[in-house]
Amino acid sequence: MPNIAENIFERLRKVFGVDKSEIVKILEKVPIFSDLNLVELNKIEIITHEREYMDGEQVFHEKEPGAGMYIIRTGTIKLLKRVEGKEVAVATMKQGDFFGEIALLDESPRSATAVAEGKTKILGFYRPDFLELLKRDPKLGSKVLLQLSQMIAKRLRVTTESNLKGAGNGSETES
Amino acid sequence: MDLKQNLKVWNWAKLLGIYLLILIALVIFYLAQDLLTPFLVAFIIVYALNPLADKIESWGIKRTWAVAMIFIGFIVFAGLVLLIGFDSIKAEITLLKTQVPAYIERIKASLIENAAMVESKIPNMKKGMLQNMITQRLGDLPTMIGEKMPFILKTLLGLVTSTLIVLFLTFFILKDGREFRKNIIRIIPNKYFETVLCLLFEINKSVGNYVRGQLIDCTIVAILSVIGLSLIGLKYALIIGIICGITNIIPYLGPIMGMIPAIFIALVEHKSGAMAGSVVAVMMGVQLIDNVAVSPIAVGQSVDLHPIAVILSVTIGGALMGLWGMLFAVPIYCALKVTFQILYKGIIEYGSWENA
Numbered sequence: 001m002p003n004i005a006e007n008i009f010e011r012l013r014k015v016f017g018v019d020k021s022e023i024v025k026i027l028e029k030v031p032i033f034s035d036l037n038l039v040e041l042n043k044i045e046i047i048t049h050e051r052e053y054m055d056g057e058q059v060f061h062e063k064e065p066g067a068g069m070y071i072i073r074t075g076t077i078k079l080l081k082r083v084e085g086k087e088v089a090v091a092t093m094k095q096g097d098f099f100g101e102i103a104l105l106d107e108s109p110r111s112a113t114a115v116a117e118g119k120t121k122i123l124g125f126y127r128p129d130f131l132e133l134l135k136r137d138p139k140l141g142s143k144v145l146l147q148l149s150q151m152i153a154k155r156l157r158v159t160t161e162s163n164l165k166g167a168g169n170g171s172e173t174e175s
Numbered sequence: 176m177d178l179k180q181n182l183k184v185w186n187w188a189k190l191l192g193i194y195l196l197i198l199i200a201l202v203i204f205y206l207a208q209d210l211l212t213p214f215l216v217a218f219i220i221v222y223a224l225n226p227l228a229d230k231i232e233s234w235g236i237k238r239t240w241a242v243a244m245i246f247i248g249f250i251v252f253a254g255l256v257l258l259i260g261f262d263s264i265k266a267e268i269t270l271l272k273t274q275v276p277a278y279i280e281r282i283k284a285s286l287i288e289n290a291a292m293v294e295s296k297i298p299n300m301k302k303g304m305l306q307n308m309i310t311q312r313l314g315d316l317p318t319m320i321g322e323k324m325p326f327i328l329k330t331l332l333g334l335v336t337s338t339l340i341v342l343f344l345t346f347f348i349l350k351d352g353r354e355f356r357k358n359i360i361r362i363i364p365n366k367y368f369e370t371v372l373c374l375l376f377e378i379n380k381s382v383g384n385y386v387r388g389q390l391i392d393c394t395i396v397a398i399l400s401v402i403g404l405s406l407i408g409l410k411y412a413l414i415i416g417i418i419c420g421i422t423n424i425i426p427y428l429g430p431i432m433g434m435i436p437a438i439f440i441a442l443v444e445h446k447s448g449a450m451a452g453s454v455v456a457v458m459m460g461v462q463l464i465d466n467v468a469v470s471p472i473a474v475g476q477s478v479d480l481h482p483i484a485v486i487l488s489v490t491i492g493g494a495l496m497g498l499w500g501m502l503f504a505v506p507i508y509c510a511l512k513v514t515f516q517i518l519y520k521g522i523i524e525y526g527s528w529e530n531a
Contacts, residue, residue, distance in 0.1 A: 057365060067373050
């Protein structure tokens with residue numbers, strides 16, 4: 001009996017398109033999508049772009065206008081910042097991490113350069129698609145927007161604190 | 176270092192491939208203009224209906240159902256229009272059809288009359304030469320139309336099939352357009368991806384605004400023309416008003432093109448210069464209302480276009496591809512302008528193409 005019920009349930013899920021794909025599994029771990037249900041996550045998946053980078057390839061360059069955020073599927077991304085003419089590694093991102101989310105809000109210049117380390121697959125979620133989503137599906141869009149602003153507020157607090165605590169503590173590397 | 180070099184070569188190869196694809200697409204487009212017309216018409220309809228589909232989707236209805244709803248609504252609406260308006264339009268068309276040979280006869284008579292006058296005034300001219308020329312040239316016209324009848328029927332049949340193709344294309348582009356776009360831009364190299372994505376978005380926005388604004392504008396001009404022409408009592412006001420609305424799509428030159436059949440009817444059917452004068456007055460009034468009140472609201476929000484640039488692009492489009500060229504000149508100009516604006520901004524403000 002439970003088998004039949006499960007079968008029907010699975011079929012229904014397929015009919016209504018609420019089957020978890022690999023991308024949805026990554027998306028649901030990202031804080032700005034944490035509030036969304038499966039149907040909504042599927043809608044987000046449709047508007048994300050799958051990109052592949054080779055070792056050493058730049059995702060974006062510091063001071064260039066930003067177009068959106070990225071979520072790492074596999075591989076590693078290094079964030080570099082130019083300080084007094086030297087490229088300083090700010091952070092290293094692994095699977096499930098995300099970066100560049102401020103670019104979802106406006107076209108401000110990127111605050112760091114992102115470079116792939118080894119073959120890296122990332123998901124791009126871009127501002128034009130996000131703005132379109134806000135217009136097309138305001139409920140879903142504002143959910144994401146709220147999470148995004150809360151997360152940026154939290155991040156800002158953390159960054160400010162860490163800046164106050166340990167300025168110049170980062171390991172310096174030249175590239 | 177070697178890896179980086181490889182990457183560069185790979186990116187360049189990809190970019191070159193894209194340029195080649197665009198070039199091939201343009202060549203195909205140029206060679207098969209007639210074939211691609213349904214595509215272009217479908218794109219226009221998609222641009223017009225997309226906001227509506229988005230709106231229905233925002234109520235929580237799936238895209239497919241949203242598009243299906245629009246189509247059902249459209250078919251019902253078209254059916255109602257045909258039901259109500261068909262009789263009067265059909266009456267006007269049949270009247271026109273029976274009247275056309277009479278018009279030709281009348282034009283011929285007046286031409287021959289004038290020719291006789293011209294001949295008598297010019298010395299050394301053989302009597303009846305001009306007259307013979309006119310009767311020879313114009314005499315075949317009614318029979319020519321009769322001979323062309325199968326051809327006209329074939330065109331009509333073609334019209335039905337192209338309408339079906341357009342509806343088909345519109346449905347699927349409206350339903351799956353986003354996925355199409357996503358799959359197409361997938362091939363863009365990483366280095367240019369963000370720029371191209373933003374660019375496509377801006378182009379889509381400005382061309383969409385232009386097309387939607389122009390469609391609204393044309394509808395209002397058609398309605399105003401029909402009202403104005405009926406008020407002065409011009410025959411076939413309905414058809415001619417609709418023609419005026421359609422020609423209004425072409426900026427600046429369109430209104431003049433639309434005026435020609437109206438003046439023709441006024442001169443031939445009503446045989447009065449006064450009627451032609453009032454036709455011109457009505458058309459100018461419609462254009463005045465359009466330019467002062469309608470156009471700034473409907474089209475004004477799209478890209479800021481200078482009249483000289485618009486006329487130039489329309490002329491170039493007309494020279495290259497005729498009527499369709501004139502129609503699509505401004506949207507293409509829009510897209511090019513947005514492209515250059517964004518690239519220029521990128522170079523000036525960020526220098527992204529040098530240090531990337």
